[in-house]
Amino acid sequence: MSKAEKKNWPLYEIFIRSKAGLNHRHVGSLHAADEEMAIEMARDVYTRRMEGVSIWVVASTDITASDPTDKEALFEPAEDKIYRHPTFYELPDEVKHM
Numbered sequence: 001m002s003k004a005e006k007k008n009w010p011l012y013e014i015f016i017r018s019k020a021g022l023n024h025r026h027v028g029s030l031h032a033a034d035e036e037m038a039i040e041m042a043r044d045v046y047t048r049r050m051e052g053v054s055i056w057v058v059a060s061t062d063i064t065a066s067d068p069t070d071k072e073a074l075f076e077p078a079e080d081k082i083y084r085h086p087t088f089y090e091l092p093d094e095v096k097h098m
Contacts, residue, residue, distance in 0.1 A: 007031075010059055012038040016046055017054035024056050032057075 009031040015024035027046045032038035038057040046052065066074055 009033050010061065012042075012057045013060055013063060014038070014042040014046055015056035015058070016042070016052045017056075018051050020053055024054065029060065035059075 011029055011031055012035070013029050014027050016027045017024045027042075030038065030041055030045065032041050035057055039055050042055050042057060043052070047055070
């Protein structure tokens with residue numbers, strides 16, 4: 001396979017679950033010809049020390065992300081909704097560590 005053909009392989013984002021019951025965590029990206037190859041390559045690259053129990057591969061083109069410059073529009077509106085912040089409740093003295 002030529003170098004030019006490899007450059008045209010799609011980019012995949014790799015997520016690994018290190019132990020049963022834990023969340024998958026993004027560990028990196030790699031180029032592969034298809035999903036099956038991406039899983040095999042992710043296994044070889046990201047789980048060499050038997051640290052994974054599950055691998056997810058997601059084509060980067062299938063991920064939609066918010067723009068960091070839209071932070072205020074997305075997250076600031078929650079500040080004006082006081083019911084989301086339980087700061088106006090009075091707790092009895094018997095309730096500790098809340």
